[in-house]
Amino acid sequence: MNIKNIFTVVILGLISLSSSHTQGATTNSAYQSTQLFIILFECILVALPTTAFLLVVWSRWKHLRFKQLLQAVLNSSLILMLLSMVTVTQLTQGLSSWLIFLAISHTLLVGINYLFLRQHSNKVKNTLTGCW
Structure with missing residues (x-):
């Protein structure tokens, strides 16, 4: 499909x-x-962390430029997720625990990807400075 x-x-x-x-x-x-x-909005709230997790796992074997672009997309998706969560809260007049769990897991995923990106950047920088 x-x-x-x-x-x-x-x-x-x-x-x-x-x-x-x-x-x-x-x-x-x-x-x-x-x-x-x-x-x-609930579908968006479920799809964003799931897709982000799969992209982060897949990006482990990709080059630095892909990881930088992925970090920019993940930052945008985090903002979209928080806005969607606020919208669902306003429309339903309540906040369920699974929405909180999804928001926390997505925030942690964005942070973990940032650490992976930083580690890869440092590796590339050390490799390039080691050549001189």
């Missing part, structure tokens, strides 16, 4: 979860749109 197919399946799943047929009751459209936004 390619990325486009996965994205289509996720969107169709979100639509089916928010439809009134699967809820078994009729609700107003404002409540449905709020539920759709909550589900969308």
